[in-house]
Amino acid sequence: MIDDGWRGRRAARTVLLDPDRRVLLINASDPGNRASPEWWEIPGGGQDPGETSEEAAARELYEETGIADAEVGPCVWVQHARFSFGGYRFDQKERIHVAWCGHVELIRPAHLEPLEALAFKGARWWAVDELLASDVPTLPINLREHLPALVEGDLPDTPLDIGLVIPY
Numbered sequence: 001m002i003d004d005g006w007r008g009r010r011a012a013r014t015v016l017l018d019p020d021r022r023v024l025l026i027n028a029s030d031p032g033n034r035a036s037p038e039w040w041e042i043p044g045g046g047q048d049p050g051e052t053s054e055e056a057a058a059r060e061l062y063e064e065t066g067i068a069d070a071e072v073g074p075c076v077w078v079q080h081a082r083f084s085f086g087g088y089r090f091d092q093k094e095r096i097h098v099a100w101c102g103h104v105e106l107i108r109p110a111h112l113e114p115l116e117a118l119a120f121k122g123a124r125w126w127a128v129d130e131l132l133a134s135d136v137p138t139l140p141i142n143l144r145e146h147l148p149a150l151v152e153g154d155l156p157d158t159p160l161d162i163g164l165v166i167p168y
Contacts (some may be wrong), residue, residue: 006082006091013096015043015077016070018103021151022125025138026064031118032087038121041139042096045116053095061099064116065123066108070101071160076150078159079140088116093158096140098150 014166025040047056058072077096084090107123109116126134128151132144135140140146142162 006089008040008091009093010047010053010056010092011045011081011092012047012053013042013094014061014070014072014099015042015059015096015147015150016065016067016099016101017151018062018125019153020100020103020125020127022127023131023147023151024104024107024123025126025131026123027121028119029121030085031115032052032085039137039139040126042143044094046092047095051081057095058099059154063107063111064120065104066110067101067104068110070099073098073100074155075159076160077140077146079162080164081140082164084123086119096162098155115119119168 024043026043027038027040029038030036044057044060045060053075054072058070061070063067074097075095076098079094079096081092081094082090109120109158112120128148131147138144142160146160146162
């Protein structure tokens with residue numbers, strides 16, 4: 001087998017919505033490439049062996065935001081993402097779940113890995129209209145295209161494949 005330098009893994013992410021129908025996004029940058037622009041992303045990360053995507057989504061949400069009592073719903077999107085982060089190259093199959101929580105104003109990560117801690121710039125709740133009107137880079141890169149339906153409660157019967165994503 002040829003080692004092409006890409007780390008294959010499965011991952012789980014969460015589109016977290018609050019009672020005001022806002023979405024939580026995390027502001028991050030690449031600690032391995034400070035020249036790259038910052039972005040806003042949905043919480044998530046690698047899925048551990050033996051862990052379901054629902055379990056991974058809940059765990060990652062807690063680790064990255066401190067929110068432990070979100071209701072993780074179904075997988076609504078899947079995507080294949082290839083990206084560099086912290087000097088590593090990832091080839092990642094992602095399952096993206098919708099989740100809901102009560103009003104949470106203080107976002108405080110509970111357990112970030114060292115590279116994640118260097119990347120973390122903060123987090124905030126975005127109203128859909130506000131996000132649609134902005135030009136900030138987001139991950140998934142086509143978040144603006146698919147988010148309004150979720151916010152309106154229009155969940156797909158089977159996960160929607162939002163494609164191959166190679167970030168900015």
